Amino acid sequence: MKKKYRRQPRNTDYSAYRHPRWWPTWAGIAVMWSVAQLPIRFQWWLGKRIGLLAWRLASRRRHIAEVNIRLCFPEFTRSQQDALVRNTFIANGIGLIELGTAWFRNPKKLTGITEVHGKEHLDNALAKGKGVLLLGGHYSTLDLGGSLITEYIEADVMQRDHNNPLMNAIMTRARERRYGTVLGSRDLRGLLRSLRDNRTVWYATDQDYGRKDIVFAPFFGIPAGTITATSRIAARSHCKVVPFSHFRRDDKPGYDIYFHPPLESFPSGDDLRDATEINQILEREIRRAPDQYLWMHRRFKTRPDIDDPGFYGNK
Template sequence: MKKSKQTTRDTRYSSYLHPRWWPTWMGIGLMWLGARLPLKIQWWLGRRIGDLAYRFAARRRHITEVNIHLCFPELSEREQQALVKKSFQANGIGVMEIGLAWFRNPTSFMPITRVHGLEHVDSALAQGKGILLLGGHYSTLDLGGSLVTEFIEADVMQRDHNNPLMNAVMTRARERRYGTVLDSRNLRGLLKQLKNNRIVWYATDQDYGRKGIVFAPFFGVPAGSITATSRIADRSGCAVVPFSHFRREHEPGYDVYFHPPLDNFPSGDDMADATLVNKTIENEIRKHPDQYLWMHRRFKTRPSRENPDLYRKEAN
């Protein structure tokens, strides 16, 4: 039987002493140093990282432009381009915040963090069937998740990093904050945690290919949307609680939002369920649309294989 990725991670730092890992160690060292800077300076540096990426990461800029154009048709071309640039800056700050999540104790950020709707988590836990925290890929992904664990005990599902050393650092950091760090494909482990009335962070808002999906609207655009959320909720009886996390625009600080569990979920209708999930995440994104990971090809998988690739640039 093939071992799952969950059992083959090597998080021992002693395994990465060979010189080929030294460039990665240098990058990790810079992240560690950056995490010691005052928050305002980190945000400023993050915006500059975003500006550089906007200028030189042409492919990612194009993907972001396509997504913003599809999802915000009500904006003028100038407003769309401004949102694209602001999104790069927000995600640049997110790069700096990875260091905060991995190398700083989130307790130090509690004075500038506000939590909303924690009562929804308490009432859902009282049902004894566990909670699937329905998150999204916001630019505050790592730090927001770290802040969440200051208010609740939770587990997390993660897609392992392609660089084994970076994965070791990321996993060890998350293991300090979360109870269990599950591989994103470890459905059995997820169901076990829910059976034990645990809270598990879970995100469904990316394009995972054509398997096990329906094409539900996301900002009005048909998007390949996985049906696994319905299956998990059906098998476990867990509550599906939407949550999000954003940095505040006009003052240093963060907001964490928990919402009431999805009503009548699962409904038995995969399309209706996926539409509800997408709409729920969409509503959160609209709070701070720049703080979402628009660089991902969310509409890569098309309803028909004959549909044109939305991200292909036309030849001049």
């Protein structure tokens, strides 16, 4: 049975986690640290094996990925869809291994195999003096990509805290070493303060957060509940919204980070139009490497009409 932890304020003091009930978590962290010290090729090899094991055993997550990919890529044959599901688990297995690299190794060691594209777009946006909302997505390189960009820019990050307080302490302290400020996912005041200080803030909107403050904008042609907060934040702060993405190379160990031109005439005053533009950008970036997206998330869980049948069944 999965361990449940009651949500509580962050406590990043490791001395609070000496009780034996935290020992299994510490053991897992020790394994993550050890793997992070291994050569990157071996890490990728191990991540692939973990991904394939999850593909075989995690039937619920596999079902969600299958549904999402069949909805979003109807032009693919069934065998192509099945191959993409399998490759998605492999990519996210590698991403799981990369968590340790992001948390426990200096990303400077990876700058030699990392290429940054379009950084001038971010520089030009910051020159306006109103801050930048760095519009990201849940790619399999989520933590490592975020860690890598701090080798090239200064940034703050918004974080949804982990349910396990010790894991949350590890994650928060790791991110605090890389980012200027680690903001809570609901810390709107902190976010606006960072933008007023002309900071860059990493921000993602591409998950299903329920019915509150959303519009249904097309995502791969499917109406998807999309939060309107991006438009609200941009309207209040007058910040620039700069899309960015990060991907693992297929042919050899290495990473690519992409910064794109700021959104123009954003916000437009039309929430649906803004959400549609954001989803189109995400879709374009996902198509660069479809397997490196988090298809295991129930992106279409919330339907336009509460009586609409769900896509995911009982799984």
